[in-house]
Amino acid sequence: MKAAVIVFPGSNCDRDVAVALEASMGSKPLMVWHRDTVLPDLDLIVVPGGFSYGDYLRCGAMAAHSPIMREVKAKAEKGTRVLGICNGFQILTETGLLPGVLMRNRNLKFICKDVFLRVENADTDFTRKHTLGDVVRYPIAHAEGNYFVEPEAFRAMEGNGQVAFRYCSKTGDVSDAHNPNGALSNVAGIYNEAKTVLGLMPHPERLAEDLLGGSDGKTMFDSLVEALR
Amino acid sequence: MKAKVHITLKNGVLDPQGKAVQHALGSLGFGGVNDVRQGKYIELDLAETDRAKAKDAVEQMCKGLLANTVIENYAIELVD
Secondary structure (H helix, E strand, O other), rough: OOOOEEEEEOOOOOOHHHHHHHHHHHHOOEEEEOOOOOOOOOOOOOOOOOOOOHOOOOOOOHHHHOHHEEEHHHHOOOOOOEEEOOOOHHHHHHHHOOEEEEEEEOOOOOOOEEEEEEOOOOOOOOOOOOOOEEEEEEEEEEEEOOOOOHHHHHHHHHHOEEEEEEEEEOOOOOOOOOOOOOOHHHHEEEEEOOOEEEEEEEHHHOOEEHHHOOOOHHHHHHHHHHHOO | OEEEEEEEEEEOOOOOOHHHHHHHHOOOOOOOOOOOOOOOOEEEOOOOHHHHHHHHHHHHHHHHHHHHOOOOEEEEEOOO
């Protein structure tokens, strides 16, 4: 499997995700600077977390129009798998690769803590090593993770299995009490129509080995390796 | 020519920042503020002298970058 991690000025999870990818893949991913315009043949592109371009204008808005994102979009449209984590998710919505938008958290605070997520679709390249309804613990660290999309569009997305993860309790109860940021229907991550692009606010790479306090996130990278090797 | 662009949240989109400002105004003793909606104001200095062309260009700028039309509206005012 060949993977690349896009690096923007202000990315700060690019190395973490590279370490997590290498542990699952057995080889290092390519690190690609935002000014580059061409990507080689790849199986996976990761748009990492951070504060690309200082979150100017709107989170992800400037990065979405950087030179490399034109190439990422072209590859994604041809079926290359794309994973956007946190700021990467915001960037993917701003490019139009994923529907909806990430708004300011409803409590206006930057929230940094571990949350539980329920796997809502275990039939994708990102989650195939999970079982539907699995509960995983991933950290979140964001101020703008309040997912919103037009209700009509959301119904279609739900019907098409595009909800990837929902915030829940340790036992898998999805309710407002376990919604950290006000996201529509507790949505923590979504797929595009073809389930080849995933964006999520929580960070699988931050709990991907026991040394970090947990390895729930490793299952996502292992799933990708199994699917794409 | 200058373009003044106001970007505002669409009706029905929750504005927690506006709500926080409203509460702060209330605690400062400014009563009677029924609602606060916060937005952005962007001023562009354009080389274009044709109003119609300038309006078109700024529309494209709003749709392409300045506003996220999923949740935001924009209004353009041109000033010579």
